[in-house]
Amino acid sequence: MNTSVIPTTDPTKAATQGAAIIRAGGLVAFPTETVYGLGANGLDGAAVDRIFEAKGRPNDNPLILHVSRKEDAFPLWSGEPPFARQLMDTFWPGPLTLIYYRSAIVPDEVTAGLDTVAVRMPDSEAARALIAASGVPIAAPSANLSGKPSPTTAEHVLQDMDGRIPLILDGGPCRYGVESTVLTLVGAPTILRPGAVTKEMLAAVLGEVSLAPSVLAPLGAGEKAASPGMKYKHYAPNAQVLVVVGEAEAAARRLSALYDEFTAQKKRVAIAATKEALPFYGDRRTALMGTRRDPATLCSRLFALLRELDASSDVILSEGVGTEGTGLAFMNRLLRSAGFRVEYV
Numbered sequence: 001m002n003t004s005v006i007p008t009t010d011p012t013k014a015a016t017q018g019a020a021i022i023r024a025g026g027l028v029a030f031p032t033e034t035v036y037g038l039g040a041n042g043l044d045g046a047a048v049d050r051i052f053e054a055k056g057r058p059n060d061n062p063l064i065l066h067v068s069r070k071e072d073a074f075p076l077w078s079g080e081p082p083f084a085r086q087l088m089d090t091f092w093p094g095p096l097t098l099i100y101y102r103s104a105i106v107p108d109e110v111t112a113g114l115d116t117v118a119v120r121m122p123d124s125e126a127a128r129a130l131i132a133a134s135g136v137p138i139a140a141p142s143a144n145l146s147g148k149p150s151p152t153t154a155e156h157v158l159q160d161m162d163g164r165i166p167l168i169l170d171g172g173p174c175r176y177g178v179e180s181t182v183l184t185l186v187g188a189p190t191i192l193r194p195g196a197v198t199k200e201m202l203a204a205v206l207g208e209v210s211l212a213p214s215v216l217a218p219l220g221a222g223e224k225a226a227s228p229g230m231k232y233k234h235y236a237p238n239a240q241v242l243v244v245v246g247e248a249e250a251a252a253r254r255l256s257a258l259y260d261e262f263t264a265q266k267k268r269v270a271i272a273a274t275k276e277a278l279p280f281y282g283d284r285r286t287a288l289m290g291t292r293r294d295p296a297t298l299c300s301r302l303f304a305l306l307r308e309l310d311a312s313s314d315v316i317l318s319e320g321v322g323t324e325g326t327g328l329a330f331m332n333r334l335l336r337s338a339g340f341r342v343e344y345v
């Protein structure tokens with residue numbers, strides 16, 4: 001299959017071309033403000049199956065349905081989820097996914113057989129134009145091969161999906177660079193995956209919000225994942241990733257020592273660094289992620305950096321930070337990409 005890439009500079013034209021494929025049961029990769037999505041008609045089980053095939057995604061890992069208007073979310077749920085209206089008024093369109101009991105129109109392929117469904121209204125104009133022109137909710141996971149870092153540019157999508165899908169809409173780099181916050185409204189509101197809508201922001205609306213244990217820790221043997229996506233190897237480049245969490249200078253000293261050990265073993269090493277720690281690495285090979293003062297900058301560079309460094313490194317050493325605010329989303333992705341190999345100094 002030949003994969004075309006077209007820009008979203010003319011959003012109507014891009015949406016029209018994409019929608020024709022979606023309505024015919026095909027796949028279209030499209031930009032959102034979080035990461036690039038790989039979309040199919042969310043009400044057509046056979047179309048949704050093609051997403052799993054193209055990504056090599058385990059079919060017990062459910063997908064998020066994307067809508068272009070708030071009112072289109074309600075027919076996908078059975079009944080109105082508690083807090084849904086306040087949350088939608090505060091955070092939609094935007095990087096917050098809401099989970100509640102599914103209605104009968106949602107195919108099993110989307111929910112992987114669960115009795116709940118995840119729904120989000122993206123803020124990206126190009127994404128909403130595509131959904132609106134398609135006239136159906138679009139089921140979309142991230143547009144990477146299963147297990148790889150999520151794509152934050154159309155070029156990343158092409159690396160993973162060339163020849164597997166007919167069309168990629170190119171909207172440039174994604175604003176946030178990490179996937180949406182996933183919040184379940186079944187029982188006490190619980191964050192299954194952190195994102196740019198932070199725990200603190202949700203608590204301001206909900207009063208109280210819990211965090212699923214799998215957000216920062218690997219699943220224990222026999223433990224059941226609240227979100228099936230959490231049980232898989234995730235966001236991992238081919239290179240081995242190691243994380244050191246600590247204050248800038250202390251982390252840099254430990255990472256420099258590790259760098260020298262791996263270099264002595266003839267490994268190609270790179271350090272993913274924060275601006276604050278950069279002066280402490282001497283002439284070791286570093287790549288700047290962003291600043292500790294605003295972990296959102298770390299989020300937006302993380303996946304792109306893992307892909308860039310992967311080509312030239314056997315080992316990627318990364319600084320970790322605290323889990324306040326968007327630091328939680330950053331650490332959730334970074335620890336998974338490292339297979340939870342982490343040191344605290």
Ligand code: AMP
Pocket residue numbers: 061062063064099111114116117118140141142179182192193226227228229230
């Ligand atoms: P992706 O779009 O690739 O980031 O994948 C969507 C994420 O949402 C995965 O981690 C899924 O496990 C999670 N998810 C989607 N639907 C549900 C659901 N009904 N219950 C729990 N988690 C879900």
Ligand code: MG
Pocket residue numbers: 141142150
């Ligand atoms: Mg994904």
